[in-house]
Amino acid sequence: MYLRDKEKAYAWIALAVLFFMLSDTLLAINKFKAPFAYANVLILATYWLSIALLVNATFKIAWNSKTGTDSST
Numbered sequence: 001m002y003l004r005d006k007e008k009a010y011a012w013i014a015l016a017v018l019f020f021m022l023s024d025t026l027l028a029i030n031k032f033k034a035p036f037a038y039a040n041v042l043i044l045a046t047y048w049l050s051i052a053l054l055v056n057a058t059f060k061i062a063w064n065s066k067t068g069t070d071s072s073t
Contacts, residue, residue: 009060016053023047 023046030039 009057009064012053012057012060016050016057019046019050019053023050 023043026039026043026046030036030043
């Protein structure tokens with residue numbers, strides 16, 4: 001969607017997906033390869049950051065579709 005619309009909310013969704021993938025990668029490395037320092041903090045930080053970005057983007061898209069404004073501002 002971001003490549004088509006170039007709106008800030010869709011960029012947040014793309015970034016959220018990347019943070020979620022990073023969180024899952026860190027989780028897999030920590031659990032199956034080798035535990036590392038601050039793993040729990042990094043995993044939770046990237047996970048919650050991705051959730052926050054998704055929620056904010058969803059709210060912005062829903063709000064703008066309700067009001068009929070552009071979400072690129």
